[in-house]
Amino acid sequence: MPDLTMLPSLVFRTLRTANFRCLRKFAWTFGVKGLVAVEKFKRRLRRGDYFPPFLYLSITNSCNLRCQGCWVDVTAPPSHLKLDTLDRVIRDARAHGNVFFGILGGEPFMHPGLMDLLAAHPDCYFQVFTNGQFITEKTATRLRELGNATPLISIEGRELISNERRRGQDVFNRSLRGLENSLRAGLLTGVATSLCRTNIDDLLTETWLRELIQRGVHYVWYHGYRPVGPDMNPDLALRPDQLTRVRRFVVEMRARMPIAIIDAYYDHEGRALCPMVTGISHHIGPTGGIEPCPIIQFAAESIDDPRGVFATIKDSAFLRDFRETSARHTRGCVILERPDVVRELVQKHGARDTTLRGTAMAELDAMTPRYSQWLPGEEVPERHWAYRLAKRYWFHEFGAYRHARPDAEGRARKLRQDLETHDPSPAPQPTAAHD
Secondary structure, rough: OOOHHHHHHHHHHHHHHHHHHHHHHHHHHHHHHHHHHHHHHHHHHHOOOOOEEEEEEEOOOOOOOOOOOOOOOOOOOOOOOOOHHHHHHHHHHHOOOOEEEEOOOHHHHHOHHHHHHHOOOOOOOEEEEEOOOEEEEHHHHHHHHHEEEEEEOOOOOHHHHHHHHHHOOOOOHHHHHHHHHHHOOOOEEEEEEEEEOOOHHHHOOHHHHHHHHHHHHOOOEEOOOOOOOOOOOOHHHHHHHHHHHHHHHHHHHOOOOEEEEEEOOOOOOOOOOHHHHHOOEEEEOOOEEEEOEOOOOOOOOEEEOOOHHHHHHHHHHHHHHHHHHHHHOOOOHHHHHHHHHHHHHHHHHHHOOOOOOOOOHHHHHOOOOOOOOOOOOOOOOOHHHHHHHHHHHOOOOOOOOOOOOOOOOHHHHHHHHHHHHHHOOOOOOOOOOOO
């Protein structure tokens, strides 16, 4: 049974540890106005229009780390989206009800204008995906003054595994310093983990969650490692039994632990979904391409289109076809399960490779189908009433899968069986870290 004290404990702990200005901005801008943005999105869908309520913006390709499996052009010359361009995109989206934006990289804090961007839009709320190593005391203080951003600090393992996964030295401790600076400043702060075979036993545990709670962390976000990009490592990807284990753990801990736990790949009944397919979000890359999602680096349109980002996305045949075609074939991740479908859509619409390395199509051709979060027959419904209610009304499939192919579920089951037969491997062991 769910612990009835979980939610009051979470609320009390947050009120006690977070700065009042940050709480007020979160509650009003993200909470109230964010729900209004989703309602506007639902109304647009009913009249046949489309524009996502949440946009994710990769504002730079630069990063100080070289993580295994990263799909971003971190080794290429720096490419930053200009402040005036970002300002135009946000204002256009804001005019149609959007108030929440995810800020990604590379490492967003390596963009010289990040703080100016946050300051220019006090009526919006930003989630900054970061490794935390640039969050100094001064930076954290400035974020507290602004109040409209939450740092989501990625931690990929403890000392040895962090160094291995992120190809650096002392990575874990340097990220923890950024985490501590954020928490001391009273920021609403989260920790994100890309779960893989080398870190699942360390970080998908009640012990780790209790450690984060003790430190003062307000929320966590678990997502599965996806082997894509120029440095893909399929050996790190979770097996089906591990994916099910993640889902069961998240549902159980949501009902027991006073820390918010985010996931983006399941509805209230535990049915798999893809945020891109449901239409809840799309992605803008550091070269300005409007992409289906961060790991699908192809675009037929750009934010430089004079029509503005709202009209460009609303009228995009490429994005519409991508959502609808993907939904017919899978409830999971289309690029993992059906790279052939992604290839056909890219070629059909003449979409361009948005990477600086120019090898996205070759990387796609090198992929073989594998399972993703869609594991038919192993759905785990939400147990806690608050998560169940929130997902039922504001985060679900929005009718995206109503035209799914009748054979899609059978294909997913067969794919899993075939791959499990050839993938009995245990987790790879970390080796000595290197620069």
